[in-house]
Amino acid sequence: MIATLGGFVLFLALGVTLYGAATSIAGARAGREDLLASSRNAILAHCCLVTLAIVLLEYALITSDFSLRYVVGNSTRGSLTRYKIAGLWGSLEGSILLWAWLQSVFAALVAARYHDRHQAYLPYVQAVLLGISAFFLTVMTFGANPFARIFPVPPDGRGLNPLLEVTDMLIHPLLLYLGYVGFSVPFAFAMASLITGRVSEEWLKITRRWTVVAWLFLTGGIFYGGWWSYRTLGWGGYWAWDPVENASFMPWLTGTAFIHSVMIQERKRMLKVWNLALITLTFSLVIFGTFLTRSGILGSVHAFAGGPVGALFLGFLAVILLVSLSLIAYRSDRLKGHGELDSIVSRESAFLLNNVVLVGICFTVFLGTVFPLLTEAIRGAKISVGSPYFNRVSVPLGLALLLLMGVGPLIAWGRASLSNLRRNFLKPLMGAAVGTAILWGAGVREAEALVALFFCCFVLGTILYEFVVATRTRAKTTGEGALLALGALLLRSRRRYGGLIVHLGVVVAVVGIAVSSVYKVEREQTLQPGERLRIGSYAIQFDGLEAAERPTHVLVWANLKAFKGDKLVADLMPGQRFYPNQQTPFASVDARYHWSEDLYLILSTFERNGSSATIKAMINPMISWIWVGGLVILLGVIVAVLPERRLALLGARAKAQAA
Amino acid sequence: MKGRKLKYLVAGGIVLAALAGLVYSGMKESMVYFYTPSELKEKAEAARGRALRVGGMVVEGSVRWDPQNLWLSFALTDGQSTVPVRHKGTAPDLFRAGAGAVVEGTWAPEGYFRSSTIMAKHSEEYRVPKKPETLEAKKELFKSLMKEEKR
Numbered sequence: 001m002i003a004t005l006g007g008f009v010l011f012l013a014l015g016v017t018l019y020g021a022a023t024s025i026a027g028a029r030a031g032r033e034d035l036l037a038s039s040r041n042a043i044l045a046h047c048c049l050v051t052l053a054i055v056l057l058e059y060a061l062i063t064s065d066f067s068l069r070y071v072v073g074n075s076t077r078g079s080l081t082r083y084k085i086a087g088l089w090g091s092l093e094g095s096i097l098l099w100a101w102l103q104s105v106f107a108a109l110v111a112a113r114y115h116d117r118h119q120a121y122l123p124y125v126q127a128v129l130l131g132i133s134a135f136f137l138t139v140m141t142f143g144a145n146p147f148a149r150i151f152p153v154p155p156d157g158r159g160l161n162p163l164l165e166v167t168d169m170l171i172h173p174l175l176l177y178l179g180y181v182g183f184s185v186p187f188a189f190a191m192a193s194l195i196t197g198r199v200s201e202e203w204l205k206i207t208r209r210w211t212v213v214a215w216l217f218l219t220g221g222i223f224y225g226g227w228w229s230y231r232t233l234g235w236g237g238y239w240a241w242d243p244v245e246n247a248s249f250m251p252w253l254t255g256t257a258f259i260h261s262v263m264i265q266e267r268k269r270m271l272k273v274w275n276l277a278l279i280t281l282t283f284s285l286v287i288f289g290t291f292l293t294r295s296g297i298l299g300s301v302h303a304f305a306g307g308p309v310g311a312l313f314l315g316f317l318a319v320i321l322l323v324s325l326s327l328i329a330y331r332s333d334r335l336k337g338h339g340e341l342d343s344i345v346s347r348e349s350a351f352l353l354n355n356v357v358l359v360g361i362c363f364t365v366f367l368g369t370v371f372p373l374l375t376e377a378i379r380g381a382k383i384s385v386g387s388p389y390f391n392r393v394s395v396p397l398g399l400a401l402l403l404l405m406g407v408g409p410l411i412a413w414g415r416a417s418l419s420n421l422r423r424n425f426l427k428p429l430m431g432a433a434v435g436t437a438i439l440w441g442a443g444v445r446e447a448e449a450l451v452a453l454f455f456c457c458f459v460l461g462t463i464l465y466e467f468v469v470a471t472r473t474r475a476k477t478t479g480e481g482a483l484l485a486l487g488a489l490l491l492r493s494r495r496r497y498g499g500l501i502v503h504l505g506v507v508v509a510v511v512g513i514a515v516s517s518v519y520k521v522e523r524e525q526t527l528q529p530g531e532r533l534r535i536g537s538y539a540i541q542f543d544g545l546e547a548a549e550r551p552t553h554v555l556v557w558a559n560l561k562a563f564k565g566d567k568l569v570a571d572l573m574p575g576q577r578f579y580p581n582q583q584t585p586f587a588s589v590d591a592r593y594h595w596s597e598d599l600y601l602i603l604s605t606f607e608r609n610g611s612s613a614t615i616k617a618m619i620n621p622m623i624s625w626i627w628v629g630g631l632v633i634l635l636g637v638i639v640a641v642l643p644e645r646r647l648a649l650l651g652a653r654a655k656a657q658a659a
Numbered sequence: 660m661k662g663r664k665l666k667y668l669v670a671g672g673i674v675l676a677a678l679a680g681l682v683y684s685g686m687k688e689s690m691v692y693f694y695t696p697s698e699l700k701e702k703a704e705a706a707r708g709r710a711l712r713v714g715g716m717v718v719e720g721s722v723r724w725d726p727q728n729l730w731l732s733f734a735l736t737d738g739q740s741t742v743p744v745r746h747k748g749t750a751p752d753l754f755r756a757g758a759g760a761v762v763e764g765t766w767a768p769e770g771y772f773r774s775s776t777i778m779a780k781h782s783e784e785y786r787v788p789k790k791p792e793t794l795e796a797k798k799e800l801f802k803s804l805m806k807e808e809k810r
Binding site for chain 2: 367390525547587612
């Protein structure tokens, strides 16, 4: 029943989507308001239909309807309802449905928000968004049907991989998908600007907030994924340069470049082609990443097996690139920049360099990810380039980026004079030198750590300096107190100061990444009850094994006491979870999280009679700074995108109350 | 005007060259060849001392664990040749006899593969287990570690 209905709804949605795209374009060309109205209705209808499809699949998942192959593969009777719901994005077909749904919601949001504005662009924006929707609906109709049946109907499903039955599964994938889908909006406006020939800065201004919010979701998804991996995957790391991670990282890099380069176009009317190319590249990388990871051509812990889906994605990618590049070529006469770079020592060129470095990192990550595929296809030799390659290449580029992050926001537009440079950078540089000297005194000797921390101090110095100077200037001219002046500043130029807060978050995260990767310590040892493992300043005492039944698994854990000197600092119980129908156990990590260092314990293996256990212990210094940095970035983006009018209203109200 | 354009071209060229150099050296340093056990048998002597990856099936019954010295030893096979592997430390979660695994390390002169990293492979394919296993079966395994429920 659900199978038939679901398949029919998707097919109908595809029809409505194509109709909507066609009427949008026809309406705009003929200037017929009735067709445009019809296309707006089609967008709404397509959103409702895809929503209905999602509801149907969720209903089947929640009620354990095992006549659907997808439900069998991604849920069991025994699972908690929230994991049954999460089964929707547990594998290929469902995640494409989720994507299609978010895509339809975004299309409807765009249509609703701009129903009375930007009428020149909107029909084409709608057509592009509907075209993207149509692609996902096509994939489901012809390649990966989430409503496919299975016969005979099995008594129970396999369920999600136990690794995925955690609350994080409800958050991380959604954040990433929201980020991916979010980038389709600026992409659609870019295409619309090319089609209509209105290639001024207008489309950038309209989509600014969409872009930043999409970027926030993508960033949040990446950070959250690292945090999840660190807490639960039992290897003590957060980033492995896994192809799927790279697939989310590449559009993040180009998206970050885009957010920066649009500022130059807005200010200087330069880089028009570059911006169009960047947003096209970003959206293409989103699709490419999905192709890479969902087509099963690359081995990865995240990969789903796939069939014809890979070919469909590759075809779609080709269409996107072909159409957008031809459009850019077609409009090339209108895309000539007005401005010119005046000097290499200027904000424009700092931003430009930032773009080059970001795209450069993206390119090297791309190479490392697809190189093994290429060599296998061309030479038949299987080659892998692992983390060492990515670390080697991205660390120097990342450091360059960090330096530019300090320079870019403060250096003058046009041509920076020597006095401008001295005024803005002398104090931060001196501060960084002092900071690094203190770190040296505290015993930091490793070159990588010193360089990274010197740059971090420098960027931190520039940000603080900017805040202090701007607050002081405002306080002096308006006579406000320092705190009020700072608040007013944040409200007035939210984009600038929000951006600086984001940079601050990046610095905090980089400190965490640099220190934790240079100074992590790891030890593994087999202990008998009463024995101790020594690591750093800790002694970890093993007090025996225990086991207990949990609703879905049997948990075996080691009772460990962590001492620092004679002081007991934590009782930790790392364990292993044994699930029915799973031949290997899953780690259940335990750790003492602390702002200065995490003590991270893994029960690697044990004797079943309880006579001994092998414990892997790690000290990850300052790793929590990465997550804090992520939160600061979130805060900065919120400051940057909050609606202006509402804030102005709040400010006015506060002033009225004060008076 | 011309001079300025040239300046940017040169600057761009330097940036590109630096990037290319970085990629080239990074690739050269960390490129690792992937062999099957049969290929390793042919090329082992030539590849001695170089980092390699070997992938195959973990032979049933070959896994030995020495908890005191933390040596894990097992054999990888591709059906034709079998490679003995020694690994310092424990294996990742999905590692087990009968499943696929990829190890990274070097070929030791003593005639075994010294692994520094194990990557377990795991199939996402759905297979109905021959005999569905219950929680009871897992409980039985660890009966000796279970405490009496305190109530």
